[in-house]
Amino acid sequence: MGSTPLDRTERFHYLPPMPRAGFVTVAGRPNAGKSTLLNRIVGQKLSITSPKPQSTRERVIGIRTTEDAQLVLLDTPGLLDPRSALQRAMRASALRALDDADVILYLADATQGVPPPFTEAARIPSSPAAPMLTVLNKIDALSDGQRQDVQRAMPDAVPISALTGRGVPALVRMVAERLPESPWLYPEDEIGTQSLRFFTSELLRETALEQLDQEVPYGVACAVEEFREERSPVYIRAVLYVERESQKGIVIGHGGARIREIGRAARQKVEALVGAPVYLDLRVKVLANWRKNPAALRRLGYTLPEG
Ligand code: GDP
Ligand code: MG
Numbered sequence: 001m002g003s004t005p006l007d008r009t010e011r012f013h014y015l016p017p018m019p020r021a022g023f024v025t026v027a028g029r030p031n032a033g034k035s036t037l038l039n040r041i042v043g044q045k046l047s048i049t050s051p052k053p054q055s056t057r058e059r060v061i062g063i064r065t066t067e068d069a070q071l072v073l074l075d076t077p078g079l080l081d082p083r084s085a086l087q088r089a090m091r092a093s094a095l096r097a098l099d100d101a102d103v104i105l106y107l108a109d110a111t112q113g114v115p116p117p118f119t120e121a122a123r124i125p126s127s128p129a130a131p132m133l134t135v136l137n138k139i140d141a142l143s144d145g146q147r148q149d150v151q152r153a154m155p156d157a158v159p160i161s162a163l164t165g166r167g168v169p170a171l172v173r174m175v176a177e178r179l180p181e182s183p184w185l186y187p188e189d190e191i192g193t194q195s196l197r198f199f200t201s202e203l204l205r206e207t208a209l210e211q212l213d214q215e216v217p218y219g220v221a222c223a224v225e226e227f228r229e230e231r232s233p234v235y236i237r238a239v240l241y242v243e244r245e246s247q248k249g250i251v252i253g254h255g256g257a258r259i260r261e262i263g264r265a266a267r268q269k270v271e272a273l274v275g276a277p278v279y280l281d282l283r284v285k286v287l288a289n290w291r292k293n294p295a296a297l298r299r300l301g302y303t304l305p306e307g
Contacts, residue, residue: 018181019068019070019182019183020068020069020177020181021069021070021072021179021182021183021184022070022072022102022103022179022180022182023072023073023097023101023102024073024074024101024102024105024175024179025073025075025098025100025105026038026073026074026075026104027076027079027094027098027104027105027106027118027122028080028107028108028137029080029081029108030080030081032080032107032108032109032137033137033162033163034107036163037135037137037162037168038073040165041062041073041168041172042064042073063186065184066176069176069179070179070184070185070186072186074101075097076094076098078091079091079094079097079098080122095124098124098128099128099129102179103130103131103132103133103175103178104118104128104130104132104133105132105133105175106121106132106133106135107137108135108136108157109137109138110136110137110139110141110150110159111138111141114150115136118134133158133178134156135157135158135160135171136150136154137160137161137162138161139159139160139167147159196273197224197227199273200224200227200236200238200273200274201222201223201224201238202222203270204238204266205220205221205240206269207262207265208220208222211258211262211265212251215250216242216247216251220242221241221287222238222241223239223241224237224238225237225239229274231279232276233279234274234276234277234278234279235278235279235281236270237283238281238282239282239284239285240259240284240285241284241287242287243286243289244286244288245286247286248284248285251284252284259282263280263282266282
């Protein structure tokens with residue numbers, strides 16, 4: 001009468017696979033193709049750099065959620081650039097991105113021959129703890145012979161072309177397999193409107209920091225308060241928060257010149273991101289000492305440790 005119990009293999013067959021999620025740190029020399037690869041992996045045109053990075057959240061440059069894995073991509077600006085006199089804070093942040101990584105992608109331009117070992121390129125004493133995939137990019141630009149040569153020299157490297165997309169789906173699967181079992185780190189719809197909001201606020205903050213240089217160091221936060229994707233042009237209302245009244249004057253500038261310029265530059269980046277004309281309504285407000293105010297930080301989307 002009773003149903004036949006499933007045998008072991010069948011039982012396992014019916015268990016849904018655990019999702020995997022984690023941080024994927026991307027490192028490569030200038031021109032290796034990092035931005036091109038990111039745009040491929042994330043599947044929309046974006047590549048954000050944080051010139052004054054502070055926390056993991058602010059180093060997030062892209063998120064890709066597949067059926068069973070979520071890749072949260074972190075940047076390491078300048079880490080592998082021998083010419084860049086990196087500010088100590090930036091190098092420290094890039095090194096933290098290696099420590100935070102669940103998987104590291106060491107991206108190299110295959111047209112430049114066999115890349116140096118990662119420890120040498122990054123000038124670090126020992127290999128990072130996370131599993132690393134060496135990725136040979138631009139294989140589309142190699143002759144068959146050249147391709148065979150580099151692959152023979154580096155049999156474990158993953159050959160791709162970020163430009164044509166060749167090898168990229170396989171790379172995403174290899175990364176996913178190496179991520180820890182974990183629930184999603186960001187909401188699944190972070191690749192929808194939610195993420196456009198998220199990336200828009202990151203772009204605004206980045207633009208403000210670029211244009212303010214050191215005048216309001218770390219003092220600017222951004223909140224996107226309204227995002228109407230269905231409108232044409234797309235309507236975005238956003239606020240730049242500063243900590244003090246004096247900083248507000250600096251951000252606004254003489255006769256509003258500075259805020260207009262920030263808005264203009266940011267709008268162009270956001271238009272590239274959403275792929276449509278954008279109307280950006282940008283204001284400046286004082287939120288006293290927001291960096292020390294947990295409620296303000298949460299409101300601005302910062303994740304704080306519990307307790
Ligand atoms: P990044 O400095 O590491 O971010 O490199 P970019 O993504 O900006 O790419 C640098 C240059 O290499 C650009 O001109 C890209 O179009 C080109 N590039 C990137 N990936 C590929 C690829 O797979 N094949 C070829 N032929 N060119 C590529
Ligand atoms: Mg780039």
